Amino acid sequence: MKSVGSIGKITKAMKMVSASKMKGDLARLFAGRDYGANAVDMIFKSDQFLQRKLPADVNDPAVVIVPITSDKGLCGATNSTIVRSVKSYVNTQNRSKCQIFSIGDKGSVGMIRPFPDLLKTSISQVGTPYNYPTVMAMAVHISNLSQDSDKIVVVFNEFKSAISSVVRHMELMPKKRFLESMQFSKLYNQTLPDKNTSNPALYELYLTSNLWVAFLNNAASEQSARMNAMENASKNAKEIFEGLTMQ
Template identity: 35%
Template sequence: MAATKDFKVRIKSITSIKKITKAMKMVAASKLRQVQRGLDIVRPSFNALNSIYNEYANSASIENKKNRLIIAISSDRGLCGGINTNAVKATKNSIKTIKNEIPDAHISLFTIGDKGKDVLSREHGKLIIKAVSDVSKKSISFGAASLIAEELLKQQFDTYHLIYSKFKSVISQSLVEEQISSANSLENAFFEFNGYEFDSDKSELLYDFYEYFLGYKIFSALLENATSEQGARMNAMDSASRNAGEMIDKLTLIYNKARQASITRELIEIISCASAVSSK
């Protein structure tokens, strides 16, 4: 009976876990729809901005690239598959790659999200100059992204390495690492960018455009990463619910076998006692 009681306790606890994972899946699905709606609005406008920036950046001749800032975007909560692990691995690999290519490079880290910060601080804590958290816990806005962009503009770096997860579908999120030249390294492009006509001062207008692009880029990356987070969490909770259901089925089968064996053993004991009494 002790064995069957243990099985009943385990089945009850796994059933409770299954209810929790199902509820978390529903919550993630609801949040996914909200964030994805915002992402679908932002993507077309960002693609237009990005095409202008690429033409702008291609007209600049960048020489000094020793000062690098890696911006690693992760989530503030766990239970969302391997997107945070992948972001941390990509960040570490990026640090190694830069050190191998430029031995005297000055590398710093700018983390967005608690999960990435907690892991990277163990090995590269000295490189972290700024850590931002609680961005994905609330609705992501362009204002919050602009504040992060302002912090980036204060830093004197030549190149920004932006690492985040890009949303493709609920079951597919791809890790993206992009390089963005800083305003200082693009300064010579203020006078070389002749593909467009300007009504006001060219350099001032282009610098304002760069500030707006950087804020919008961070905003887009935060939305992509948040959508990937909810999609990965929804997928992870669905897998956890299925695994819990399979485990419950297996334990129920073992419980029934143990219960039948216990009943059979008790019947044998009763019949044996009855036979012994009747023979006397």
């Protein structure tokens, strides 16, 4: 009874901590989800000439998959759903043309056994709360890994509510494809700096800002899932404690 009571107190405390962290993550999500992410995308959406000149989709694409998971567990199926989603996605692709850039310890552990040949880079112990410069540094490594790829697929949990999140696959262009496409831009036209200077900077904004949105969503989803998991654990501990008391 004493051990069950102690576990109940621990899970209740963890629930309160997760609820507090979720509020902070939600504030960062609402404040940062539009930062830069739509600025470059709007160029592609508004320029009809550019849309006509975009390279056609490759039938057998080379893909860099970027699953975003957490370093810690006790958050329900948040991390396992990402791993399962990546496994399902790889099964639909040419395995020999897939590379995985895993972010988060739980994702790396889940990927190493089924994909020892595909896991090219693994990053863990990323400090939380996440910050934009850290994500920018990771974006540079992803850009370098995807030099010969046709697309980048970021897999993360998109926050919907305190009790719901969905796995999302965000497709992004590698740097080479982005720069080739931007050469046809008509609406976005400037003389200084020239496009050879500004377009690489725009790509950094495009890749980093979209990754930033994915990180913010995943962080909020992780804390909401952990809060719910700890609430369920507390209820279970209470039921067991009451059952032992009756006996």
